[in-house]
Amino acid sequence: MKNLISMRDIGKEDILKLITLANKIEQKEIKVDMSGKLAALLFFEPSTRTHFSFETAVKKLGGNTFSMSGTSSTSVKKGETLADTLMTISMYADIIVIRHVLEGAARFTAETVAVPVINAGDGTNQHPTQAMLDLYSIQKTQGTLENLTIGMVGDLRLGRTVHSLAQALSDFNPKFYFASPRHLQMPAYIKDDLKEKNIEFTELEDIKEVIHELDIMYVTRIQKERFAVLEDYEKVKDSYIITKKLLEGVKKNFKVLHPLPRVNEITTEVDNTRYAYYFQQARNGVFMRQAIISELLNLKNI
Amino acid sequence: MKKQLKVDPIKNGTVIDHITAGKALQVAEILNIGKNEKEIMIGINLSSKKTGKKDILKIENRKLSEDEAGSIALISPAATLIIIEDYKVVRKTGIELPEEIKEHIICPNANCITNNEKTETRFYLAGKNPTEIRCAYCEKKYSIDEVKFKF
Numbered sequence: 001m002k003n004l005i006s007m008r009d010i011g012k013e014d015i016l017k018l019i020t021l022a023n024k025i026e027q028k029e030i031k032v033d034m035s036g037k038l039a040a041l042l043f044f045e046p047s048t049r050t051h052f053s054f055e056t057a058v059k060k061l062g063g064n065t066f067s068m069s070g071t072s073s074t075s076v077k078k079g080e081t082l083a084d085t086l087m088t089i090s091m092y093a094d095i096i097v098i099r100h101v102l103e104g105a106a107r108f109t110a111e112t113v114a115v116p117v118i119n120a121g122d123g124t125n126q127h128p129t130q131a132m133l134d135l136y137s138i139q140k141t142q143g144t145l146e147n148l149t150i151g152m153v154g155d156l157r158l159g160r161t162v163h164s165l166a167q168a169l170s171d172f173n174p175k176f177y178f179a180s181p182r183h184l185q186m187p188a189y190i191k192d193d194l195k196e197k198n199i200e201f202t203e204l205e206d207i208k209e210v211i212h213e214l215d216i217m218y219v220t221r222i223q224k225e226r227f228a229v230l231e232d233y234e235k236v237k238d239s240y241i242i243t244k245k246l247l248e249g250v251k252k253n254f255k256v257l258h259p260l261p262r263v264n265e266i267t268t269e270v271d272n273t274r275y276a277y278y279f280q281q282a283r284n285g286v287f288m289r290q291a292i293i294s295e296l297l298n299l300k301n302i
Numbered sequence: 303m304k305k306q307l308k309v310d311p312i313k314n315g316t317v318i319d320h321i322t323a324g325k326a327l328q329v330a331e332i333l334n335i336g337k338n339e340k341e342i343m344i345g346i347n348l349s350s351k352k353t354g355k356k357d358i359l360k361i362e363n364r365k366l367s368e369d370e371a372g373s374i375a376l377i378s379p380a381a382t383l384i385i386i387e388d389y390k391v392v393r394k395t396g397i398e399l400p401e402e403i404k405e406h407i408i409c410p411n412a413n414c415i416t417n418n419e420k421t422e423t424r425f426y427l428a429g430k431n432p433t434e435i436r437c438a439y440c441e442k443k444y445s446i447d448e449v450k451f452k453f
């Protein structure tokens with residue numbers, strides 16, 4: 001692996017390899033060394049959480065970072081092309097992490113520079129490190145990625161994370177339930193991909209009907225702004241709030257995941273149940289990002 | 303052969319036969335035909351034994367590049383190319399759908415990097431019947447009728 005741009009580029013083997021590596025790093029079975037190396041964290045589109053997570057990952061590996069956040073940064077203002085900005089930065093950095101509002105920006109970066117590139121989100125397209133940390137979290141809580149029943153809840157139309165995750169899981173024979181308001185359903189192109197791979201999925205408006213079957217429930221936020229009429233939002237919003245009561249009688253291995261930040265879609269009373277896993281999920285993100293950086297830079301175990 | 307050709311034969315050039323009925327003007331557009339002085343003939347909705355109806359395009363003194371032929375296959379997969387020299391058919395071939403199309407398709411996604419930075423576009427074949435393609439950058443999938451070609 002030279003870059004991590006899209007989940008489309010990596011297969012089951014790569015996924016399992018990265019999960020194994022993340023696990024070894026977490027268990028301190030190995031210690032990889034990034035000392036003397038520099039990661040450029042280029043957040044043309046700001047994202048505090050993802051930025052912190054990468055920064056933590058690099059520092060835990062013993063490496064250094066330099067950062068950029070927002071489009072107000074000098075070169076962008078001066079009207080330099082993105083290609084020139086990237087070329088210049090790649091002269092200093094050993095690896096580039098990029099987040100950008102434009103779709104395809106990370107692939108463009110990888111084709112422009114010689115150093116490895118990690119996509120930390122390109123518009124509505126891909127966010128592969130999030131998908132990988134989600135997979136790692138599922139593996140850790142279930143002991144496997146194979147043959148699981150997975151519910152996805154919330155805004156499935158515009159939620160990039162659920163798209164990548166659904167695609168990534170499709171190599172592991174899952175059964176999906178997609179619960180969303182009608183106008184925020186999983187997009188056709190994702191469903192086409194699943195059909196092509198003969199993956200079983202059911203669309204519904206309320207996850208309650210099937211919650212007892214689930215191994216994993218992946219919750220995303222429904223934003224008020226996605227509704228043209230406020231009344232419509234008021235009508236559906238309560239069906240997509242996860243409460244402690246809703247979780248009564250779920251399977252023992254059941255876990256709730258959420259990419260964070262949450263607003264009110266999971267009530268805080270759920271946090272103290274054995275089913276809440278979203279904060280550990282964020283922690284897993286650091287181990288997974290350490291693994292990805294190690295793999296791309298071919299770092300040695302010391 | 304001669305019986306099939308309802309429009310006048312050409313001396314030297316290319317005949318694109320079995321174009322999906324109604325697509326000849328789009329093929330002409332891809333080939334930028336309006337912009338040069340070459341003599342062309344377009345037949346639309348001609349009857350065909352194979353497909354019922356077809357379009358046909360004859361272009362005097364022109365050979366198609368591989369990219370041009372590939373683009374024609376995208377919008378009309380059953381089209382055949384006939385090379386004419388001195389009124390004779392010297393070669394008749396089908397056109398294969400290209401797996402990868404560089405440079406000649408504009409991505410319809412305004413938020414795609416290819417519409418914002420100076421870079422060549424690249425698309426992959428993503429489906430047949432109907433033809434669908436996927437942008438290598440924004441990864442969005444489009445039916446071939448949604449995209450614009452540029453030569």
Ligand SMILES: [Zn+2]
Pocket residue numbers: 104409410411414415416437438439440441442
């Ligand atoms: Zn595109």
